[in-house]
Amino acid sequence: MFGYRGLTISDDGILEISGVRCDYLVEKYGTPLYVFNEEEILNRIKEIKENHIVKYGGVAAYASKAFLTKYMCRLIKREGLWLDVVSGGELYTAKSVDFPMENIIFHGNNKTYEELEMAVDFGVGRVVIDNFDEIDILEDILLKKKRSIDVQIRITPGIDGHTHDFIKTGQVDSKFGFPMHDESALHAVKRILNSPALKLKGIHAHIGSQLHQNNIYKLEVEVLAKFISSIKNLFDYEIEEINCGGGFGIYYTEGDKRLSISYFTDVIHKAVEECFSRYNLRKPTVFIEPGRWIVGEAGITLYRVGSIKDIRGIRKYVSVDGGMTDNIRTALYSAKYTAVPANKLNNKDEEQVTICGKCCESGDILIKDIKLPKLERGDIIAVLSTGAYNFSMASNYNRIPRPAVVMVNRGQDVLIVKRETYEDIIKNDL
Ligand SMILES: Cc1ncc(COP(=O)(O)O)c(C=O)c1O
Numbered sequence: 001m002f003g004y005r006g007l008t009i010s011d012d013g014i015l016e017i018s019g020v021r022c023d024y025l026v027e028k029y030g031t032p033l034y035v036f037n038e039e040e041i042l043n044r045i046k047e048i049k050e051n052h053i054v055k056y057g058g059v060a061a062y063a064s065k066a067f068l069t070k071y072m073c074r075l076i077k078r079e080g081l082w083l084d085v086v087s088g089g090e091l092y093t094a095k096s097v098d099f100p101m102e103n104i105i106f107h108g109n110n111k112t113y114e115e116l117e118m119a120v121d122f123g124v125g126r127v128v129i130d131n132f133d134e135i136d137i138l139e140d141i142l143l144k145k146k147r148s149i150d151v152q153i154r155i156t157p158g159i160d161g162h163t164h165d166f167i168k169t170g171q172v173d174s175k176f177g178f179p180m181h182d183e184s185a186l187h188a189v190k191r192i193l194n195s196p197a198l199k200l201k202g203i204h205a206h207i208g209s210q211l212h213q214n215n216i217y218k219l220e221v222e223v224l225a226k227f228i229s230s231i232k233n234l235f236d237y238e239i240e241e242i243n244c245g246g247g248f249g250i251y252y253t254e255g256d257k258r259l260s261i262s263y264f265t266d267v268i269h270k271a272v273e274e275c276f277s278r279y280n281l282r283k284p285t286v287f288i289e290p291g292r293w294i295v296g297e298a299g300i301t302l303y304r305v306g307s308i309k310d311i312r313g314i315r316k317y318v319s320v321d322g323g324m325t326d327n328i329r330t331a332l333y334s335a336k337y338t339a340v341p342a343n344k345l346n347n348k349d350e351e352q353v354t355i356c357g358k359c360c361e362s363g364d365i366l367i368k369d370i371k372l373p374k375l376e377r378g379d380i381i382a383v384l385s386t387g388a389y390n391f392s393m394a395s396n397y398n399r400i401p402r403p404a405v406v407m408v409n410r411g412q413d414v415l416i417v418k419r420e421t422y423e424d425i426i427k428n429d430l
C-alpha cells in the first residue's frame with residue numbers, strides 16, 4: 001500500500017502490518033498506539049550494510065534521537081551498527097542493555113560536565129566535539145582520570161539543506177559545530193592536536209534532516225576533504241575518518257520520493273574517492289548517522305476516532321484520541337502525513353476531512369485536508385510514516401499519558417513500551 005513494504009489489506013478491509021491485523025492490535029493494546037514493523041527496520045539495516053558497510057567499508061551509527069527504547073537498542077546491538085546518542089538519557093538507555101560502548105558516538109552542542117564524565121566513565125567510542133568549552137571540560141575530566149578519548153570535530157559546512165528551517169543544521173548560522181567562514185575550526189583542530197587526552201580521529205558534518213537531494217552530500221564531502229587537506233598542510237596530521245551525519249529523506253506523502261540508501265551512499269563514496277585523491281589524501285573511513293531513514297516508514301500510529309464536527313461550508317474536523325502529544329511534527333514543522341482508515345479499507349466513499357487531536361490547542365492538527373472514506377466514532381485511523389521523531393518527541397501536555405509501543409514482525413506482536421498510566425503522570429509530583 002502506497003509502496004510501504006509490509007502493509008497489506010485483509011479480505012475484510014482491515015490494515016495488516018507485517019501480517020498483524022490492526023483491529024487485533026487496538027483490541028489488545030488500546031489506542032493511540034505506536035506500531036513498528038520490525039521486518040522493515042531489519043530490511044533497511046540490511047540495505048545499509050550492503051550499500052555502505054560491506055561495499056565501501058563504512059561505519060553506520062543509528063541516530064537514536066529518531067526512536068530509542070531498550071528494545072530498539074538491543075536490535076541495533078544485535079545488528080552490529082553503532083549508535084549515535086545526544087544526551088545522558090540516550091547514553092544511559094544504551095548502557096542499560098550493555099550496548100558496546102566503543103560503538104557509541106556522543107553528540108550534543110551543550111554536553112554537561114556530568115554527561116561528559118559519564119561518557120568517559122562508560123568509555124564511549126567517539127565524542128563529537130562541538131565547541132571550545134567542551135574541549136576544556138572534556139580535557140579536564142580526562143586528565144583527572146588519567147584517560148584519553150577518541151574524538152571527531154563537528155564543523156558547520158555552510159551548506160543549505162533545502163529542508164524545513166528548524167531541521168537545517170549545515171548553514172553557517174547554526175548552533176551546531178565550528179563555523180568554517182573563519183579560523184575557529186582550525187583553532188579547534190590545533191587545540192585538540194596539542195591535547196594529551198583528546199585523540200583526533202575525524203571530522204563530522206551534518207547538513208539537516210529529511211533531505212531528498214544526494215548532490216548535497218557531494219558538496220559536504222568536498223568541504224570535508226578541503227578542510228582535511230588544510231589540516232594536513234598546516235599540522236602535518238592526516239585525519240582517518242569523516243562523518244557525513246544523517247538526514248536521508250523518506251516517504252511521507254505523494255510529494256516525496258522513496259529513496260534507497262544507495263542513492264545517498266553511492267554519491268558519498270564516489271565523492272570521497274574523487275576529492276580525497278584530488279587532495280592527495282588517504283581515503284578515510286566514512287561514517288553515516290541515519291535515523292529517520294531506518295525507522296520512519298516502519299512506524300504507524302493507530303488512533304480511535306471520537307468526536308466529528310462538520311462546520312458546514314468550512315471544514316469537517318475528525319478528532320482522534322491522540323494528537324500533538326504523540327506527534328508534534330505537524331504543529332512544529334507543518335509536516336505532512338498520509339492516513340488510512342485501518343478498519344474499513346474496502347470503503348471507497350471519500351470526503352475531505354481534517355484530522356485533529358484532543359489537546360487544548362488550535363494547532364493540534366495531525367493532517368489538514370485529507371480525503372478519507374466517511375468516518376464514524378470508533379473507527380481506527382492509521383497515520384503512516386510516524387516511526388521517526390514521534391515517540392521520541394512525545395510529551396505529556398494536558399497530562400495525557402504517552403501511548404504504548406508495539407513491535408510486529410511476520411504475524412507476531414510484542415509490547416516494547418507500556419502505555420503510561422495516570423499514576424505515571426503524577427509519580428514525580430511532590
Ligand atoms: C548529528 C546528527 N546526526 C544524525 C542525525 C539524524 O538525522 P536523520 O534522522 O534525519 O537521519 C541528526 C539529526 O538531524 C543529527 O543532528
Ligand SMILES: N[C@@H](CCCC[NH3+])C(=O)O
Pocket residue numbers: 065167169209210329333388389
Ligand atoms: N526532529 C526533527 C529532526 C531533527 C533531527 C535532529 N537534528 C524532525 O522531526 O524532523
